[in-house]
Amino acid sequence: MQVTEITYGNWLTHGSQVENDTATACVHAALDAGITTFDTADVYANTVAESVLGEALKGQRRESLEIFTKVHGAIGPKGPNDRGLSRKHIMEAINGSLTRLQTDYVDLYQAHRYDHSTPLEETIGAFADIVRQGKAIYIGVSEWTAAQLRAGQHLARQAGFALVSNQPEYNMIHRVIETEVIPASVDLGIGQVVWSPIAQGTLTGKYLPGQPAPAGSRATDEKGGQRMVDSWLKNEALLVAVQDLRPIAAELGLTMAQLAIAWVLQNKYVSSALVGASRPEQITENAKASGVQIPDELMVRIDEVLAGHIVTDPSLTAGRSPASLRTW
Template structure:
């Protein structure tokens, strides 16, 4: 079964493996398969589920809500996010304005078929809205009982610090950040992680297997396997393209197989276990297009990777690892 960790400096406990439905539900897989994957997650001991209103233009929330219907609500931790445009994409259909935040939480709750979410997250930093307005809107969402906790996603260290200061003044706290993080993408380590640890936030990391690259199925000089994310024209291929263009990186990933073998893990399990070695990481988000993928990936929970193997991973990947903290700021568009 899956271990639990506290989320930030709060009393909320979440499974260290979170089931997410970013590129799958309402898009890549049929609803019946999506529901089967959610059931597999529950059977494996996962109680934490992450989604966003923008995923499949709200369809992912609806699929997740239907899949979880009938489960004891108090036994689940349901997360969603707000920022990106949904619907007709009018002038106020995106960002973190008071109008968009308060309207979006109501839409998310309706689609998820719940009275509240455990964690409501700012999906990006909004350069077009005063931070004071955004944090006041989140404070009101909490006071209305529509969200129990507030988090952010892909915020820089300075943005997190400013947000936490305002949140504290308004009577609540930011408890999490949701960044991309993997063996190959470590841009949060230099600034975001130390700041988060200081201020009481944990990381809920997405893409721990680097869009599937760290599974080892993408080999240098060979086309992407049929049916893989690298061939998905609905968005998956675009997201993974950055890694697939780097043949040397693909070759170095293949050299990680002996490390996985030594630990008795698959390559995917090694990748998920690796991010969980960071004490500031509360949970790693996994997705699935087949139920058996969930059952396999949860085996990364509770794994300890010895220091010598962590050093060997660093040596193998070398300069293929991206560490520049400036990459985080690039993810929040300036409108």
């Protein structure tokens, strides 16, 4: 399956940060920019984000779209079987997602995290049945470690399908997938659809050292955005270093956000970069990063500017998969 280099994602925006009419305008701006790949999850805004995306895509030719969603996080009343990757939850979750998205199938159904509380054989078996039923064309995962990818792919192939993608966090600063996950993915034939290419806005340069966050920015959003960007903003030295990327962006005629997205896409193992938006013009501008080529010497300069701030510890991937989901 082919996807656009930029995937429009509606985490932290649809159903929470922005009104539905604005969300719809953002989706239409993505379509106008040539983006046909859309990513969501049932856990986003506790299922509301899927509904908003489904409504925004109504009337579009279904075969011309690539619609992704995910299963794992607690949804609905968040009871004991409303979460995880058990067969019960997966089979029920896919039906709910299809209803909200107003479609008979999704192009990619993803395990949002690894579930340590469910046998992997059970999870893979449920995904195999969903593919056979035609409710999902492909299966992927998100934030799985190299070992988890290898084990999952082995079982998937035995079950008659393959894991085709991983959705990890990846940007100029956060590079934890490079050491282990990428080599494993190359061996296994798994592509990367990466999230947070601009580090929750940090790499746009709008957060200035020693100054309050701009009004209306993600860092001021108390519904979830603030929590996601806070760790970056506490690092004053990092914010100073990010400002030193401005001459590089200017040399290429790019905005800082476009530079960050283009950097991600420069890496050949990245299939697509996930980009969200709270205003239509954001997606229009950021989509222009597709097709940009950054010369090798400028890639080296970027590494030099950010030296000391680049995170490469592969254990941080595993850290995003809790040891247990059973909290009731």
